[in-house]
Amino acid sequence: MKAAPFASPDTAAMRRCMGRFTTGVAVVTAVDASGEPQGMTINSLTSISVDPCVLLVSLTVGTRTSNALDAAGRFAVSILGVRQEAVARRFATRGGARFDGVDHELTDSGIPVIQDALVHADCRVEQTADIGDHRIYFGEVDCLRDRAGTGLAFHGGRFGEFRDLGSAEIPWWY
Numbered sequence: 518m519k520a521a522p523f524a525s526p527d528t529a530a531m532r533r534c535m536g537r538f539t540t541g542v543a544v545v546t547a548v549d550a551s552g553e554p555q556g557m558t559i560n561s562l563t564s565i566s567v568d569p570c571v572l573l574v575s576l577t578v579g580t581r582t583s584n585a586l587d588a589a590g591r592f593a594v595s596i597l598g599v600r601q602e603a604v605a606r607r608f609a610t611r612g613g614a615r616f617d618g619v620d621h622e623l624t625d626s627g628i629p630v631i632q633d634a635l636v637h638a639d640c641r642v643e644q645t646a647d648i649g650d651h652r653i654y655f656g657e658v659d660c661l662r663d664r665a666g667t668g669l670a671f672h673g674g675r676f677g678e679f680r681d682l683g684s685a686e687i688p689w690w691y
């Protein structure tokens with residue numbers, strides 16, 4: 518098939534192209550200056566370093582959640598399992614009390630995390646960088662735990678599930 522011609526990106530093209538990059542789905546949470554829990558669905562979660570353990574999340578500046586990360590200097594990440602699409606949708610919908618009716622528990626540092634998520638990480642904001650309309654938070658991981666299960670995936674604006682192609686496992690598993 519003939520490739521499409523290169524074109525200067527606009528918002529729609531950027532969304533469409535990056536939507537072809539399949540990701541997992543997580544909820545980033547923090548406690549704001551008035552002690553209220555805040556959180557939003559993200560797919561910008563990236564592992565940056567394993568020694569020390571550092572991850573990044575990229576949040577729209579001015580959202581309740583990014584304001585809470587700024588105030589607290591800490592955040593938690595819950596990587597969602599395939600049965601948690603409803604949680605992903607709820608934490609991506611603007612407004613409302615997102616934690617009402619959502620099973621959650623607290624990390625040792627008091628940040629709410631989504632119950633039954635595959636991974637919980639409790640992080641300290643180590644650095645930030647502003648780029649475009651987003652602020653990148655580099656979080657050094659203080660505590661981490663996981664459980665077995667299939668992750669919720671996101672592709673082209675839809676939620677789905679990873680399918681194993683059955684080939685050999687990558688040997689270096691960094």
Ligand SMILES: Cc1cc2nc3c(=O)[nH]c(=O)nc-3n(C[C@H](O)[C@H](O)[C@H](O)COP(=O)(O)O)c2cc1C
Pocket residue numbers: 542556557558559560561562575576577580581582605608609610611612671
């Ligand atoms: C699968 C998925 C991934 C998302 N990833 C991000 C992200 O990485 N960063 C971000 O700022 N918003 C992301 N969003 C959008 C936010 O979840 C959404 O705008 C949310 O309502 C913002 O919270 P607010 O109500 O505090 O503004 C994502 C939404 C979905 C459905």
